[in-house]
Amino acid sequence: MTDDDNLRRYVGILIEKGAVDVKIIRPETITTAPWVILKCQFGCSNYGRSLCCPPRTPSYEMTRKILDSYDKAILFHTHDRKNTTQIAEEVSRQIFFDGYYKTQAFGSGPCTLCKKCNLDDGCLNPAIARPSMEACGIDVFQTVRDNGFELNTLKSRNEETDNFGLILVY
Numbered sequence: 001m002t003d004d005d006n007l008r009r010y011v012g013i014l015i016e017k018g019a020v021d022v023k024i025i026r027p028e029t030i031t032t033a034p035w036v037i038l039k040c041q042f043g044c045s046n047y048g049r050s051l052c053c054p055p056r057t058p059s060y061e062m063t064r065k066i067l068d069s070y071d072k073a074i075l076f077h078t079h080d081r082k083n084t085t086q087i088a089e090e091v092s093r094q095i096f097f098d099g100y101y102k103t104q105a106f107g108s109g110p111c112t113l114c115k116k117c118n119l120d121d122g123c124l125n126p127a128i129a130r131p132s133m134e135a136c137g138i139d140v141f142q143t144v145r146d147n148g149f150e151l152n153t154l155k156s157r158n159e160e161t162d163n164f165g166l167i168l169v170y
């Protein structure tokens with residue numbers, strides 16, 4: 001199978017797992033920005049309370065360097081925030097088993113795997129816990145819009161949420 005065949009296969013797997021739209025993208029179309037951390041630091045009760053959240057996650061500058069060391073990524077949209085990270089991690093694991101050893105998954109929102117994060121002694125689920133894109137300084141709005149998705153801010157807290165996951169492939 002060629003790389004393109006495999007990428008198309010991963011799109012199909014993501015759809016089977018619940019993604020509503022999936023795009024194969026180039027990592028240079030992913031925007032990182034210094035302001036993103038403010039949304040975590042002032043506005044999210046999880047700031048500093050998770051190993052998958054700032055300030056323990058990579059800075060936007062480091063994330064930029066990481067993104068620039070990849071050629072292909074997959075961006076996907078779900079309506080299920082809780083499972084977005086899980087889907088990204090599961091498909092990334094499959095991608096790794098296929099030989100793409102650099103693959104890395106990013107989810108959406110704070111890690112919810114444990115009731116209380118094990119801050120002092122290390123992650124209790126290192127094989128499956130993954131940070132969100134925003135936790136690593138990625139401007140999710142700009143990135144998904146630049147890649148052809150529609151994303152608007154919520155008008156109320158009761159609206160169905162749009163969530164996005166990212167898998168760096170190779």
Ligand code: SF4
Nearest residue numbers: 111114117118123124
């Ligand atoms: S899996 Fe548990 S210990 Fe690991 S980052 Fe998530 S909440 Fe923290």
